[in-house]
Every structure is written in structure tokens, then in C-alpha cells.
Amino acid sequence: MRNRTITIALILAAVVAIVAATRDQTRPGVPQMSAAGETAPPVGKDSVKFLVLGDTGTGDRGQYDTAVQAWKAHAVFPYEFAIMLGDNIYGSERPQDFKKKFETPYKPLLDANIPFYAALGNHDDPNQRYYKPFGMNGQRFYTYQKKDARFFALDSNYMDKDQQAWLEKELAASNSKWKIAYFHHPLYSSGATHGSEVDLRTIIEPLFKKHNVNVVFAGHEHFYERVKPQGGIYYFTAGGSAKLREGDIRSSNLTAKGFDTEQSFMVVELDGDVMRFQTISRSGKRVDSGEITRQNAGTQ
Amino acid sequence: MRFTTIAVLAGVVATAVPCRAQAPTAKPQAPSVNPSAAVIAAFTQRVNAYAALRKGVEKGEAKVERHTDPAKIEAEQKALVAKIQAARTAAKVGDIFTIESRPVFKRLLSPQLKGPDGAENKAAIKDDNPGAMTLKVNQPYPKREPLSTVPPDILKALPVLPQDVEYRFVGKHLILYDARASLIIDFIPNAIP
Numbered sequence: 001m002r003n004r005t006i007t008i009a010l011i012l013a014a015v016v017a018i019v020a021a022t023r024d025q026t027r028p029g030v031p032q033m034s035a036a037g038e039t040a041p042p043v044g045k046d047s048v049k050f051l052v053l054g055d056t057g058t059g060d061r062g063q064y065d066t067a068v069q070a071w072k073a074h075a076v077f078p079y080e081f082a083i084m085l086g087d088n089i090y091g092s093e094r095p096q097d098f099k100k101k102f103e104t105p106y107k108p109l110l111d112a113n114i115p116f117y118a119a120l121g122n123h124d125d126p127n128q129r130y131y132k133p134f135g136m137n138g139q140r141f142y143t144y145q146k147k148d149a150r151f152f153a154l155d156s157n158y159m160d161k162d163q164q165a166w167l168e169k170e171l172a173a174s175n176s177k178w179k180i181a182y183f184h185h186p187l188y189s190s191g192a193t194h195g196s197e198v199d200l201r202t203i204i205e206p207l208f209k210k211h212n213v214n215v216v217f218a219g220h221e222h223f224y225e226r227v228k229p230q231g232g233i234y235y236f237t238a239g240g241s242a243k244l245r246e247g248d249i250r251s252s253n254l255t256a257k258g259f260d261t262e263q264s265f266m267v268v269e270l271d272g273d274v275m276r277f278q279t280i281s282r283s284g285k286r287v288d289s290g291e292i293t294r295q296n297a298g299t300q
Numbered sequence: 301m302r303f304t305t306i307a308v309l310a311g312v313v314a315t316a317v318p319c320r321a322q323a324p325t326a327k328p329q330a331p332s333v334n335p336s337a338a339v340i341a342a343f344t345q346r347v348n349a350y351a352a353l354r355k356g357v358e359k360g361e362a363k364v365e366r367h368t369d370p371a372k373i374e375a376e377q378k379a380l381v382a383k384i385q386a387a388r389t390a391a392k393v394g395d396i397f398t399i400e401s402r403p404v405f406k407r408l409l410s411p412q413l414k415g416p417d418g419a420e421n422k423a424a425i426k427d428d429n430p431g432a433m434t435l436k437v438n439q440p441y442p443k444r445e446p447l448s449t450v451p452p453d454i455l456k457a458l459p460v461l462p463q464d465v466e467y468r469f470v471g472k473h474l475i476l477y478d479a480r481a482s483l484i485i486d487f488i489p490n491a492i493p
Contacts, residue, residue: 091444095371122428123446126464126479127377132368140479157428158466159452185449194427199420199451 039073044271048146052266054085054219054239059101063242066263066282067105077267085219086121086184119153121184149178156183171211179213186218186237188227190252223260259287273297339404346396351462357383380481391438396486421451
């Protein structure tokens with residue numbers, strides 16, 4: 001009887017230890033969660049949950065495999081919408097290309113009525129804005145609200161005065177707790193092929209700082225990179241959801257975490273003043289994760 | 301002697317002042333105009349006329365609208381291209397980027413392509429540039445080719461365009477691109493030195 005009690009106690013202790021070891025930490029800071037394992041469930045009950053895909057439109061095996069993982073992740077982390085960081089359709093853009101390079105790989109998501117909100121990349125015909133499943137409402141650049149977060153989808157291919165004026169106006173008008181911007185070209189990047197878009201940065205980063213943008217997502221570079229906060233803003237590059245430029249990340253003091261050996265995507269949760277992110281590889285492994293606290297936490 | 305000199309000078313001033321005062325009665329001259337500004341103003345008129353032409357034909361089946369079926373968008377875009385082409389059958393290189401406007405555009409581009417910032421701008425243009433390709437005015441931009449990014453510095457230096465008319469680069473050529481019809485409106489060969 002005594003042996004049995006000890007055995008049960010040991011089993012319980014082991015279970016508690018395993019749970020404690022695998023449970024994601026939720027303290028503020030970067031990063032807190034383990035990079036190992038698979039997709040973890042969201043923490044917040046009423047959080048804003050979304051999927052981040054970049055440079056997807058190849059129609060090849062890399063895209064399809066990564067799309068399968070994105071759908072698998074949804075079972076654990078039920079994101080409510082997806083953002084696309086440009087290069088949504090590579091090469092020809094015939095109706096059959098939209099099918100092969102978007103509708104078929106993401107069919108489970110579309111069938112589940114998960115809306116997409118795309119930004120334009122340099123490989124995209126600007127008329128993709130009229131394709132309803134991309135959620136652009138006929139606009140090259142646009143904004144939308146998800147609970148206490150406002151999203152700004154920009155056209156970084158053509159940052160003309162109209163767009164700059166619009167961005168300034170919309171950022172100033174927003175009182176949302178979170179301001180998230182996304183577009184194709186990364187303002188900060190350690191990529192050997194492209195690198196940081198310094199010219200674009202000169203124009204829009206001051207607006208981001210002035211109007212308290214919290215997080216920026218970009219694609220273009222075909223890998224994943226979490227950049228160390230720049231001027232208080234968190235920058236992610238996630239342009240490897242189909243195309244992959246293996247070994248393209250050059251070691252620099254910009255990189256907080258880089259991943260360029262497999263395709264990847266992100267799932268993100270905005271929960272009060274905390275944003276939790278996970279980056280999942282084509283083979284379904286969590287390659288980066290963490291949580292950040294909103295820069296102006298406690299306000300609004 | 302001294303008095304005489306002063307008197308003479310006073311006389312000169314007295315005659316000069318009325319002359320100045322009478323100047324307005326002379327035939328008024330046209331205010332001087334910066335020749336580059338005049339060229340740009342004329343360019344703006346031509347490009348606005350193009351935008352008005354497009355607006356005029358963009359109706360019915362040729363009006364690009366939002367659809368779930370990309371085939372419908374493609375059909376509308378093709379219809380729009382056909383109507384624009386029909387309305388500009390005589391279109392040729394230099395209709396909008398006229399010969400006299402080319403040096404002005406090159407001059408506007410030049411400072412943006414020199415020095416450290418210029419190198420950044422050139423790199424950005426080259427980054428997504430489709431490179432060598434045959435350009436034809438009033439013909440669709442090849443669907444398979446990427447569109448070059450145009451650095452904000454360069455957009456700032458060039459004349460403002462109407463909605464959905466854009467500057468883009470193909471190789472070293474500056475093109476005027478219709479973003480609604482995906483059509484090449486005109487181009488300046490070798491605009492980048």
C-alpha cells in the first residue's frame with residue numbers, strides 16, 4: 001500500500017514537472033517561450049489571433065507543405081484571420097494561377113471563412129486589390145480594426161505622397177491599443193540578397209515613431225528574422241512561407257533570431273498589453289517564440 | 301564749383317525719378333517662367349488628359365471592379381486595355397514624355413542617383429527591376445515580370461501623377477505605368493545614366 005502511494009506521488013510529481021517544463025512563460029520580455037516543440041495554444045481568451053504569411057504565391061511544394069502546417073496550427077491556435085506580406089502570386093496571374101497559388105493551398109482556411117488581408121509585393125499586379133479573397137477592398141493601402149488592434153496594410157512598392165499623407169492621417173486618428181503595420185519591404189533586414197530598405201525607412205519610420213506603432217511585419221526576404229527592437233518598435237520579417245533563400249541571413253547585430261533553413265509562418269496573439277508570437281517551420285516545429293509587452297502599456 | 305556739381309547731380313536724380321515712375325505705362329512684359337516648370341506643367345496636362353481618357357472609357361464591362369472570381373477581374377482589365385488602345389491607336393513613344401521633357405526628367409532624377417543616397421536608390425530600383433525587356437507603348441506590361449520598386453526620394457523629386465498612373469523602371473528606362481489597366485503608357489529610354 002505504501003509503495004503504491006509513493007509510486008502515485010512520483011508519477012504526479014513527474015507530471016507536474018513535465019507540465020511546468022513545457023508550459024510557456026507569460027512574463028513580459030523577449031522572448032519567454034521555448035523555441036522547441038510545436039504550436040502552442042493561445043493564452044488569452046478574448047485575444048486577437050492571426051496568422052502571418054509572406055511571399056507565398058509560388059504554387060510549389062514549399063508553399064503547399066507550409067500551408068498544411070498553417071492549417072494544422074489552426075487546430076491548436078485558432079487564428080481568426082491571416083495577413084499576407086506581399087508576393088501573393090508569383091509569375092503569371094491568370095485565373096488558374098490564383099487557384100494554384102492561393103485558393104488550393106489555403107482551401108481549408110478559406111472553407112473555414114478565415115479572412116485574408118493582403119499587402120502588395122513587387123511581384124504582384126496592383127489589380128490584386130480587386131480580388132475579394134485578398135480583403136483589400138480595391139485599395140493599394142488600407143486599414144482595419146480587430147478588437148483593440150488597428151492594422152495598416154501598406155504598399156511599400158510605391159510610397160508616394162498620397163500614401164504618406166493617408167498613413168499619417170490614419171495613424172493620427174487611431175486610438176487603438178495596438179497599432180500594427182505590415183507591407184512587403186523590410187525596413188530592417190540582415191538578408192544578403194536584399195537587406196534593409198533604408199530609403200523607405202527614412203520616410204515611414206518617423207511616422208511609426210511619432211504615432212506609436214508597436215509592431216511591423218514585412219516579407220521580401222525569403223526567411224524569418226526577428227529584429228532587435230529599433231527605436232522601440234518590434235520588426236519581424238516573415239517572407240519565407242513558400243520561397244526559401246537558404247543561408248541568406250548574414251550575421252549582424254540586428255538579428256534577435258533568424259531562421260533560414262526551412263519555410264515558415266507565424267501565429268500571433270494580442271492579449272491585453274502583451275503580444276505572443278510563434279514561428280512554425282514547414283515541418284511543423286516551433287523555431288521561435290516569445291512575448292513582448294506593448295511599449296505604451298498601461299495607457300488606453 | 302562744388303555747388304555746380306551738386307546741382308548737376310540733383311538734376312540727374314530729378315530726371316531719373318520720373319523715368320522710374322513712368323515705367324508702368326510702358327508695355328507690360330510677360331512674367332518670366334522657369335523653362336523646366338513650363339515643361340513639367342505641359343507634361344502634367346498630357347498625363348491628366350490620359351487619365352481623363354481612361355476614366356471616359358472605364359465603364360460597363362471595361363470597369364475593373366471587385367470580384368471573388370479572378371477571371372472576371374482579368375476580363376474587365378482586358379476590356380479596359382482594349383478600349384484604351386482603341387482610343388490611342390496612334391500612340392507612340394514620346395507622346396507624353398516628349399523629347400523636350402526628357403532632359404528635364406533626367407535632371408530631376410540625377411541628384412537622387414548620386415552620392416551615398418543615390419547608391420541606395422539605384423540599388424532599390426535594381427533590386428526588383430525586371431531588366432532587359434522590350435517595351436511597347438500602349439501595350440500591357442508583361443504579367444510575368446515584377447514591377448520595380450520606386451524609392452520615395454525619387455517619387456518626391458518627380459511631378460505628381462494622377463491616381464493609378466505610376467512611374468516605374470524597366471532596366472534603365474523610366475516608364476509611365478497604368479496601374480489599373482497594367483499598361484505601358486509611355487517611357488523615357490535610358491533615364492538612369
